[in-house]
Amino acid sequence: MRDYFVEQGPAQTQAPVCPIVRSLAGQTALVTGANSGIGRAIAVALGKAGANVVVNYVTREDAARETLEEVQQCGARALAIAADVSNEQQVRDMFQRTVDELGALDILVNNAGLQQDAPFHEMTTAQWDKVMNVNLRGQFLCTREAVRIFMRQGIRKNVSSSAGKVICISSVHDVIPWAGHVNYAASKGGVMLMMKSVAQEVAPLGIRVNSICPGAVRTPINTEAWSTREAYNSLMKLIPYKRIGEPEELGRVAVWLASDDSDYITGASLYVDGGMTLYPGFETGG
Numbered sequence: 001m002r003d004y005f006v007e008q009g010p011a012q013t014q015a016p017v018c019p020i021v022r023s024l025a026g027q028t029a030l031v032t033g034a035n036s037g038i039g040r041a042i043a044v045a046l047g048k049a050g051a052n053v054v055v056n057y058v059t060r061e062d063a064a065r066e067t068l069e070e071v072q073q074c075g076a077r078a079l080a081i082a083a084d085v086s087n088e089q090q091v092r093d094m095f096q097r098t099v100d101e102l103g104a105l106d107i108l109v110n111n112a113g114l115q116q117d118a119p120f121h122e123m124t125t126a127q128w129d130k131v132m133n134v135n136l137r138g139q140f141l142c143t144r145e146a147v148r149i150f151m152r153q154g155i156r157k158n159v160s161s162s163a164g165k166v167i168c169i170s171s172v173h174d175v176i177p178w179a180g181h182v183n184y185a186a187s188k189g190g191v192m193l194m195m196k197s198v199a200q201e202v203a204p205l206g207i208r209v210n211s212i213c214p215g216a217v218r219t220p221i222n223t224e225a226w227s228t229r230e231a232y233n234s235l236m237k238l239i240p241y242k243r244i245g246e247p248e249e250l251g252r253v254a255v256w257l258a259s260d261d262s263d264y265i266t267g268a269s270l271y272v273d274g275g276m277t278l279y280p281g282f283e284t285g286g
């Protein structure tokens with residue numbers, strides 16, 4: 001059991017200078033589905049914050065290379081690894097290669113996810129299984145490998161106060177029901193309670209597990225919701241803050257959640273959604 005008891009809190013000291021801190025210097029992060037959208041922005045942001053980054057992808061190797069180059073421009077070491085997150089052996093091999101080539105693992109960002117939408121009565125088992133396999137089973141398999149590594153490593157005191165951080169990319173749809181997207185909402189609801197249950201289990205080991213839950217963000221997964229004036233106006237009815245999110249904003253949140261600045265946060269769902277979860281209909285109604 002970790003024991004941080006002290007009779008008095010630490011003395012508050014005034015820093016004499018304002019150094020530029022790369023909050024993740026010396027750490028290694030693995031980001032799944034890092035070749036596009038939110039995953040790509042997070043991989044680049046982690047690299048800018050000083051972390052070495054594994055760029056996982058399953059298709060579109062060219063896009064993964066682009067992410068890789070962007071991360072490397074930040075001065076970080078980076079590695080692109082192809083692996084299907086729903087395939088147990090491929091996941092194990094990816095984590096093994098990460099440790100072999102980069103020496104450690106400190107941060108996992110479970111970002112890989114997809115939608116296969118259909119009216120519920122027409123949804124096929126293939127559509128159900130695909131979404132569950134990537135969005136939920138994939139997060140389980142990757143989190144399990146990461147936790148195993150974090151347990152072996154323990155706390156690397158020179159780089160972080162915790163023994164490891166898992167960030168699950170969930171969605172506002174882990175609490176907002178979504179007609180026409182039942183498989184997706186069910187997978188994200190699953191991610192939410194997986195995240196919280198794992199967080200509870202591994203907190204005594206010094207491992208932090210949290211979710212970032214994006215609302216509408218400008219990425220390829222939802223192009224039809226923002227790419228025309230009509231669609232954008234209709235989307236704004238669901239967003240009290242009246243703008244779509246940009247992938248880079250998720251990158252900044254992920255850096256903070258992976259850093260020691262958020263060291264006392266575990267088991268939390270952080271909604272980054274311009275207020276989409278605030279029952280927007282009640283802005284005027286009720």
Ligand code: BGC
Nearest residue numbers: 171172215216217221222225
């Ligand atoms: C979905 C997007 C959607 C957003 C808000 C996300 O989880 O992937 O397609 O625009 O939630 O509804």
